[in-house]
Amino acid sequence: MRELSECPVRILMICEQPDVVMGISAMLPSPGYQVTAGPTPETVPSDLPHIILLDVNGVPARPERALGPLWESVATWDVPLLLLTARESVDRWLSRLEEGLVDYLAWPFSPGELAARIRLVRRTKGMFDEARKTHRRLEELSITDSLTGLYNGWYLQRRCREEVARAKRYQHPISCVMIDVDHFKRINDTHGHPGGNVVLAELGRLLKNILRASDIAGRYGGEEFLLILPETDGPDAMLLAERLRRTVEQHEFILGDLPLTVTVSVGVATFPDRGISGHESLVREADQAMYQAKMCGRNRVAGCRGGELQ
Numbered sequence: 430m431r432e433l434s435e436c437p438v439r440i441l442m443i444c445e446q447p448d449v450v451m452g453i454s455a456m457l458p459s460p461g462y463q464v465t466a467g468p469t470p471e472t473v474p475s476d477l478p479h480i481i482l483l484d485v486n487g488v489p490a491r492p493e494r495a496l497g498p499l500w501e502s503v504a505t506w507d508v509p510l511l512l513l514t515a516r517e518s519v520d521r522w523l524s525r526l527e528e529g530l531v532d533y534l535a536w537p538f539s540p541g542e543l544a545a546r547i548r549l550v551r552r553t554k555g556m557f558d559e560a561r562k563t564h565r566r567l568e569e570l571s572i573t574d575s576l577t578g579l580y581n582g583w584y585l586q587r588r589c590r591e592e593v594a595r596a597k598r599y600q601h602p603i604s605c606v607m608i609d610v611d612h613f614k615r616i617n618d619t620h621g622h623p624g625g626n627v628v629l630a631e632l633g634r635l636l637k638n639i640l641r642a643s644d645i646a647g648r649y650g651g652e653e654f655l656l657i658l659p660e661t662d663g664p665d666a667m668l669l670a671e672r673l674r675r676t677v678e679q680h681e682f683i684l685g686d687l688p689l690t691v692t693v694s695v696g697v698a699t700f701p702d703r704g705i706s707g708h709e710s711l712v713r714e715a716d717q718a719m720y721q722a723k724m725c726g727r728n729r730v731a732g733c734r735g736g737e738l739q
Contacts, residue, residue, distance in 0.1 A: 437460050438479050438480070440478055441508075443467055449484055450464070456544070482513055483511070511550050512532070513533070577648050582647065582648065589605065589655075602663075604662065604699040605699075605714075606695060606696070607712070607716045608695050609695075611693060611694055620684050628684075633654075636673070639673055667697050678693075694719055695729070696715045699732075
């Protein structure tokens with residue numbers, strides 16, 4: 430709600446009648462208000478206003494078309510709009526309240542009524558912004574693993590389903606990489622669960638630094654991590670997996686004052702491939718490849734091709 434205390438309140442008035450603009454400016458004297466005017470809805474200053482007043486009786490276009498440019502503008506979609514209209518035209522605009530119009534005010538009105546309506550519109554906008562921030566934060570928490578800052582397993586499954594469906598539709602490759610920390614139980618037994626958490630959090634940071642912006646990384650569960658690599662075929666996925674394995678092996682993990690060497694076993698699977706029909710089989714094949722990497726000595730990458738491990 431900090432915005433409500435800002436001074437002055439920047440108001441953009443859309444109206445081509447100078448006398449009306451002067452009247453509104455007189456009703457809202459400075460320093461509390463700063464009124465600028467433009468003759469058309471396309472007139473939007475670079476310093477976005479706190480509120481837009483649109484006088485539908487004083488725009489060059491037909492009133493029914495006057496609102497469109499404001500709502501279609503990316504720069505102004507988040508600026509509240511207060512409509513000024515003749516009292517006999519109020520009913521025509523009531524339906525627009527669901528389309529972006531925040532409120533309306535019918536001529537004639539007093540300076541006090543105009544100021545009160547502007548305060549109400551801005552307070553409503555402030556409450557909406559706070560609610561939207563809270564919703565965004567809750568949504569972020571629902572899909573994020575709190576320890577690593579990566580996505581959680583539930584969100585990974587959802588995104589994998591979406592990305593595989595997209596790959597099928599456009600006939601593009603997509604790869605999945607499963608990562609498991611070698612001898613993680615030994616780390617927990619030696620350094621305690623806090624030490625294990627340090628390793629997982631640091632591994633999450635390494636993944637963020639290696640991956641492309643289009644890649645999707647998350648903690649699949651326990652000490653397992655899953656990467657979804659859109660537009661990535663098998664050979665490229667194997668190269669990335671090997672780079673990741675080598676980066677982890679060469680990284681110095683610090684637990685308290687003690688350096689620790691950590692390794693990972695990595696499995697790779699790619700769609701399209703024989704035996705992989707959807708997101709579930711893609712994850713399953715990557716998991717089987719990772720398990721095979723462990724069986725072959727750990728600290729290595731294994732890939733599944735045509736149903737056979739490579």
